[in-house]
Amino acid sequence: MPRTLTGRVVIATHNPGKLAEMTELLAPFGIATVSAGELRLPEPDETGTMFAENAAIKAHAAARASGLPAFADDSGICVEALDGAPGLFSARWAGPGKDFAAAMRRIESELARRGAAAPEARRGHFVSALVIAWPDGHEELFEGRVHGELVWPPRGQRGFGYDPMFRPDGHGRTFGEMSSEEKHGIDWASPDPQPLSHRARAFLALSRACLERA
Template sequence: MSHRILTGRVVIATHNAGKLVEMRELLAPFGVEAVSAGELSLPEPEETGTMFSENAAIKALAAAEASGLPAFADDSGLCVDALDGAPGLFSARWAGASKDFSGAMARILSELDRRGATNRRAHFVSALVLAWPDGHTELFEGRVFGDLVEPRGTAGFGYDPMFRPDGFDRTFGEISSEEKHGVDWQSGQALSHRARAFVTLAEACLRRP
């Protein structure tokens, strides 16, 4: 399968400041100029998909059509085994309009206690979609598995403080940005779900200057 190569300028289809920082840092080595949907005052489309990939495509295509530029969108979430995959697609909605992820994390722990669940396994999913104004799209996905713990640390955003990835004694809230989504380009290894998805995207659609 042939992939379309991204060059020049791209819209990052997010109004989430944390995602924006991560995506800009991931794109930086490839000489791609990134502008956010928020900076362009683009509206946020309604996310009506039933999968992460569908919602990412909705956001990327909407931004590409509105801006006339290629657009790059992520849809991601936390899936908790003992909660039947919740919050999943609704990870952001669990935080409410005020984006209170402290409350969302407390809700998860409360739900686990209410169910008497001892299983604390969970994983993050990231679906990345590149879309062009002519409707062409490229999809890439990444996952990272780990355990839920009492929230620790102030790094990252969202549910990061309660997620301890496999092989670590620290949560994403205690891991630096560089360590969390830095990429070893020689081995193709990365830690976070978004960085893992980005590695496959970069191999297919990006070229170093």
Template sequence: MSLDLPGPQAVRKLQPGRLVIASHNPGKVREIRALLGPYGVEPVSAAELDLPEPEETGTTFVANAELKARQAADLSGLPALADDSGLCVEALGGDPGIFSARWAGENKDFAEAMRRVHAALEAAGPDAPRDAHFICALALAWPDGHVEWFEGRVDGTLVWPPRGDKGFGYDPMFQMEGMGRTFGEIDPDNKHGISHRAKAFEQLVKAVF
């Protein structure tokens, strides 16, 4: 699934100070806080500021990341960073993709979401490939409307049953290429160095710090 990133734009540096993490997902907020730790910013989540969750009406990861970042920057008057990420399964035509969170339902039950992915693969037949990838798109927005975009991707395969109780989301069923363990089995500090989110943050760090 292509991110269809916008064309080149002038890079703006991010100054030390408060930065809104435009997410209500505690696991995602924890990962982003850890990744931002060394760079002199003071992360504050959208939930802590009582900012509403926007309807994700974009058709790509980057579009959804941008609308979340823009809303948080507009409402808070602070720079805001939003992540839109998901699991794309080759045999399912890229699903759940941008709907990854919605496959978990209103209660954000990712155990159920993983069962749905597994059931869809089973329905696709015994020879359906288990290839999948995670994509992360980051959008960094300022209150004046300036936005920067970054992306990361990791490829792997899906396992069943899920393994491990670390990470969040679909991590326990995703095994990255070259690894013998799922994202749910590895230490979060290790994941922070190799994940799709880490790869997107590498681009962000090079550009804005």
């Protein structure tokens, strides 16, 4: 049976973009948050072979180190014409300097090398795996996806990572052109909310299982 999350939680990320999104998602539930960066927790080696495994590694490491429940995300973009790359290595493609402009250029270069010019050849999807881990080892896992097209040149200065080159299905703008509310907002007043982003979709499932509105 899912365990309810209450009180204070560590957001196990050193990525400011993820931290902002996860803090906003938790806000309606009255959960007090502190980041792994604020606690000066080390970043564990992400040795998993699936997004869910890497999210669990980060969440459990933060929970053990802090003595608090920890909330972690592992996410990335999977491009069909690149056999699912960069996938688990989405952050690594940006290098140690987190240069996602260079990472997006690399994706475009790889697509061009494979002759992927038509929209149907530029399909991809974002994946988000969210894990809550407790200090006693208990965990809860939730996943979300959003499909779309890789555009070039990148458009928009909002969001982070690969957002400026990803146009979700059914929309004319990229994630980089959308406000945070458009991208990952959840209409809690609706009986059937339909959030857009991969992280918001995973969080909606998490909230239904483990959170209570404040």
